[in-house]
Amino acid sequence: MNIRFTSLATLLFSLLVVLNISTGCNRANGSQSGGDIYVTIAPLKYIVEQITGDDFSIEVLVPIGASPETFEPTPKQYIALNEAQMIFSTGLIEFETALLERLADKTRIIDLSRNISLIAGSCSHHHHSATEHQHGVDPHIWTSPHELKTMARNAYDAIMEQYPDSTKYTAAYNRLAKQIEQLDEECRQQLATTTTRAFIIYHPALTYYARAYGIEQIAVEDEGKEPSAKHIADIIEQASAKGVKCLLYQKEYPQSVVEVLAEDTDLRPQEINPLADNPIEFIRQTTRLITQ
Numbered sequence: 001m002n003i004r005f006t007s008l009a010t011l012l013f014s015l016l017v018v019l020n021i022s023t024g025c026n027r028a029n030g031s032q033s034g035g036d037i038y039v040t041i042a043p044l045k046y047i048v049e050q051i052t053g054d055d056f057s058i059e060v061l062v063p064i065g066a067s068p069e070t071f072e073p074t075p076k077q078y079i080a081l082n083e084a085q086m087i088f089s090t091g092l093i094e095f096e097t098a099l100l101e102r103l104a105d106k107t108r109i110i111d112l113s114r115n116i117s118l119i120a121g122s123c124s125h126h127h128h129s130a131t132e133h134q135h136g137v138d139p140h141i142w143t144s145p146h147e148l149k150t151m152a153r154n155a156y157d158a159i160m161e162q163y164p165d166s167t168k169y170t171a172a173y174n175r176l177a178k179q180i181e182q183l184d185e186e187c188r189q190q191l192a193t194t195t196t197r198a199f200i201i202y203h204p205a206l207t208y209y210a211r212a213y214g215i216e217q218i219a220v221e222d223e224g225k226e227p228s229a230k231h232i233a234d235i236i237e238q239a240s241a242k243g244v245k246c247l248l249y250q251k252e253y254p255q256s257v258v259e260v261l262a263e264d265t266d267l268r269p270q271e272i273n274p275l276a277d278n279p280i281e282f283i284r285q286t287t288r289l290i291t292q
Helices: 002-028 042-052 077-082 093-099 145-162 168-193 207-213 231-239 255-265 279-291
Strands: 038-041 059-060 085-091 109-111 199-202 217-221 247-249 268-272
Touching: 002 255, 038 042, 042 085, 042 145, 042 168, 042 279, 085 093, 085 207, 109 145, 145 168, 145 207, 168 207, 168 279, 199 231, 199 279, 207 217, 217 231, 217 279, 247 255, 255 268, 255 279
Parallel strands: 038 059, 038 085, 085 109, 199 217, 199 247, 247 268
Antiparallel strands: none
C-alpha cells in the first residue's frame, strides 16, 4: 500500500514538474492564456491582435456602428476594465480620457499616440454632438500608414514590457511592421499615378493620410457642424478648380448634403468607415477610391 502511494505521489510530482516547465516555456515564447485585453475602438484590436495572435481575448469597448462620442460603458465593462491586463487607447478621443480616468490602476493604460506628431482639429464623430476631441486634436491617427506604424511600435513595446522574453511577439510585430511599410509604398505608388491632389470628405477623418502623401483634404463638415450654404458653394467651386475626382462620406452624417454635392460636382459619393476593424484594408481601399 505504501509503495503504491509513494509511486502515485512520485508520478503526480513528475507531472507537475513537466507542467511547470511547459508553462514556463510557453511564457518565455509569448504564449499566454487567460486575462483579457481591452481596446477602445475596433482598429486598435487589429494592431494588438496581429502581435499577440490568439493568446488573449481582446475586447472592443465601442462596437462597430456605434459612435465614440455617445458611447457609455456598462457597469459590467467598468468591472472588466479594472480587471484587464492591458487597455489600449488612442489617448485622443474624449470618452477615452473620461472613462480611463475612473480606473483604479492607470499603469495598464497604453496610449498609442505616443511619439506621433499630432494635428490640431476640432472635429466631432457625431453631427448632433457639440463634443470635441481632446484638446482640439484630430484623433484619426490610425488612418495613415506612417502613424499606424508608430502605433504598432507603441503596442509592441507595451506588450514586451509585460513579456520581455517573447520571441513570438517580436516576430509577429516585425511581420506587422513590414505589412505597414508595404502598404505605405503601395499608397505612394498609386497616388503618384494620378494628377488628383485633393479629395472631398464629409467628416475630416483623413487628415494624417493627407499630410503623409501631400494631398488636400476638403472637409464638408465645418468645425464639427453641418455646413452652411456658403461653405457648400465654396466646396463646389474648389472641386471644379482643383479637378477633384473623389467624394467620400460616412453613413452617420447627413446624406442630403452629400447628395447636393454629388449633383453639383458630378461626383459619385463613396462610403467609407474609418472605424472599420482592419485599418490596413481601410487605407488600401481608401487609396483606391481617391486614385480611381
